[in-house]
Amino acid sequence: MRIGVLGGTFDPIHLGHLHIAYRAERLFGLSQVHFVVAAAPPHKAVQQIIAFNHRYAMVALATAGFPSFVPSVTELEPPASSFSIHTLGKLARPRHGPRPRIYFIAGEDSLQDVANWRASAQLLSAYNFIFVTRPGVRKLPVENLLPKKAVTRLRDLRDVKPRELRRRIEQEQESDGNRVYVVDVGALDISSSHIRERAESRKRISHLVPAPIDEYIQKRHIYG
Numbered sequence: 001m002r003i004g005v006l007g008g009t010f011d012p013i014h015l016g017h018l019h020i021a022y023r024a025e026r027l028f029g030l031s032q033v034h035f036v037v038a039a040a041p042p043h044k045a046v047q048q049i050i051a052f053n054h055r056y057a058m059v060a061l062a063t064a065g066f067p068s069f070v071p072s073v074t075e076l077e078p079p080a081s082s083f084s085i086h087t088l089g090k091l092a093r094p095r096h097g098p099r100p101r102i103y104f105i106a107g108e109d110s111l112q113d114v115a116n117w118r119a120s121a122q123l124l125s126a127y128n129f130i131f132v133t134r135p136g137v138r139k140l141p142v143e144n145l146l147p148k149k150a151v152t153r154l155r156d157l158r159d160v161k162p163r164e165l166r167r168r169i170e171q172e173q174e175s176d177g178n179r180v181y182v183v184d185v186g187a188l189d190i191s192s193s194h195i196r197e198r199a200e201s202r203k204r205i206s207h208l209v210p211a212p213i214d215e216y217i218q219k220r221h222i223y224g
Helices: 015-028 052-063 084-091 108-112 120-126 162-173 192-200 211-220
Strands: 002-008 032-037 069-072 101-107 128-132 154-156 180-183
Touching (some): 015 162, 084 120
Parallel strands (some): 002 101, 128 180, 154 180
């Protein structure tokens, strides 16, 4: 079983998140994609984000129409922790069968800080990683940003044509060991910060978020 893990504050979740999850699911043959809602992200002050219950509710609404998308409160499961090394460890535990293969999904810009993640070398060797390119972000020198031990597992597929991409990934999955993939999934140019700004200014956001999320934000005046 292959499980994708897309973590974030989801403040709010938007169509860009769903697009990345859907494309990763198709490319890597994932059985499920877990949307892990960050409880207390270490890189953000808690007062800068809205309450967890609102963010989780919006993730649950946004993923309701996708049977393989799972809203997750894994970070709150004991022992509660906001570090990826602990979150993935919980998700990797065998529950009803063999131990699942984990694919952590993140934006390519996350690579700029990956060396500073808690136990980054251990993390990158224990699980598969999918770093997706984002519009407007310059092409990063990935080999220079990864811990040295992870470079041998790097598979930079950013320039591989879409028709060839799935075949290349399947070849890698037939081999033993985990990989660090960098791929272009045609990510949408949408950000949560832009949505918050528009919502606070009472501008339309219906083209940026699923309809239930637009309704949730408007009814509860979540942003301003």
